[in-house]
Amino acid sequence: MAFDVPPGYRALKDADVAAYLAGVPAVANQLGGRSADWKVREVGDGNLNFVFVVEGPAGGVVLKQALPYLRLVGESWPLPLRRAFFEHQALITEARVAPQHVPEVFHFDETLALTVMAYLSPHIILRKGLIRGIVYPNLADHMATFMAETLFATSDLGQPAAAKKKQMALFCDNIELCRITEDLVFTDPWRLADGNRWTSPQLDATAAAVRSDGPWKRAAQEFKLKFLGEAQALIHGDLHSGSIMVTESDSRAIDPEFAFYGPMGFDVGALIGNLYLAFFSQSGHETRPGDRDRYRDWILQTVEAVWTLFDGRFRALWNKAHGGDVFMPDLFSSGPDQAAFDAAQDAYMRRLFVDSLGFGGCKMTRRILGLAHVEDMESIADPERRAGCEQRALRLARTLMVDGATFTDIKAVSEAARALQREAARVPA
Incomplete structure (x- = not known):
């Protein structure tokens, strides 16, 4: 050819x-x-x-x-x-x-x-460390910082509109890689597409049910609309646990070839969604039931810290390093003005939180029913155990996409994940 x-x-x-x-x-x-x-x-x-x-x-x-x-x-x-x-x-x-x-x-x-x-050495791919059960105490701190700094700086809050538009024009030509995301993440898992695969026959009925689930399918298309139309910042575009190199003291994001100006929640959601996949996969990597309970808790604590730290650092940058043409500090100088600003900031971060959950659910779904899967699940040799892990992940993914707005905070999402895990283990809540 x-x-x-x-x-x-x-x-x-x-x-x-x-x-x-x-x-x-x-x-x-x-x-x-x-x-x-x-x-x-x-x-x-x-x-x-x-x-x-x-x-x-x-x-x-x-x-x-x-x-x-x-x-x-x-x-x-x-x-x-x-x-x-x-x-x-x-x-x-x-x-x-x-x-x-x-x-x-x-x-x-x-x-x-x-x-x-x-050459990052002795770093390893984060996904491989999560499979091995390695704790990375600085991961949440580092990745929250990376996302807050890069997303804020390239947003309308962090740079003038003219500078952003020039960068948008440059990255708008990354058409083919965006198209891969548009199809593989938001569309193919909800239809019969070439390349789709799943743990068969264990998930055959589940895959068919997903393809006929109207609310779930609608949610996927709503998030696809956001991906297509909301040019909030320069996003990494593929920030999953296979695109982060780590040691216990260092974390580096690699492989941003999918980068373009898109919704910030896509980056945050990609990381959160992949951590939830790692959480549910632990049942397939433990020798005896419960062996990795403490590690599961660490993963959920990390998810919570990622969002909490990101939220705090993004707000801090907004308050102290504003460089854009919207929400300028001199517009909100008096007491009543400050209250209006605080309300606007809360609403902005709330939308970003719900977007992140939904995009995370999209990423989780495609990694189970789409073309490219994740080693977290694929390395589980027993197909019955693997399918069980994937079923639980899919249930959370649907909730994040369809009902993400019902979660009050990230701790509530962690509790939903724990509840699914407890149900599988038949342990009373």
Whole structure:
């Protein structure tokens, strides 16, 4: 199949990588020594790209190269190489306000659609740590900060309208990756679509019921409308537990190639939804029932802390670092004015909370009934146990999407998750 690639593009192989990087002084200095001694290995286990880790005497880097097709599916699903450009732009934008929570970028090559960035070591993918039952005490703090800083800075509250419009125009061209989200997250799980799969036959009836559930289907389309039409801020666009690298003391968001100006709740919901998936998957990873009760509690405490800290930090930025053309501080200087401002801020954050729950439910649903699943569930060998975990996750997902506005706060959502888990274990509430 012929792909639309720029002159000079080629997909690098292991043998090409060292020679290429030797010609980039900033990267060669980062690695140190002779290129002949550098160790190169391809580690890409994602859905879209080649990812090479290169290690030298002085340090390591990661080279990520886009392919002109969706790696998960193959050459039958073409994708534009320009997604690498949007990822680079997003990384640079994020680094301006939250450099401690993204990888440092050393080099970008638009022709080869590749980015060279810091090799994060001894970090691992958050999802793998959640499967192993590892506690990350700083995760909520770090990710709440990352989201608050990046979303506020690129919103109408954090920057002038003219600057935002210029950035929106740039990212509006990330059409194909947005289309993947539009279809895979908001539409395909509620219809018979090519690539859909689920734990069969255990979830066959459930999948059919979802496809005929009018209120759930309507909710999915309402959130799709928000995704299509609410350009609130530059969002990461794929902030799940497979796009965060962690140690116990450090957390970094990676892979923002789906970035565009969209609803802020999509990023917050993606993280929250994936943490709930991890919560429900624990039953499939414990040796005996109850072995991971304490870890389940930690996951829910982390979800609560993510929202609570994000809410507080976003409000603090709004109050002290306002840079936009709406809700300007000098409009609300007197006592009565301040009360009106506080009410408006509360209403804004309440809408964002409900959006985050709903988008989280969308992400949970697609990871169980759609094309690309999550290792949290897929690594559960027993299909009966896996299906049970997925059933509980789907029940919460529906509630978050259809009835999210009924939750008073994030602790109430945690209690709903616990109730589903107790029901499965037949433990009285």
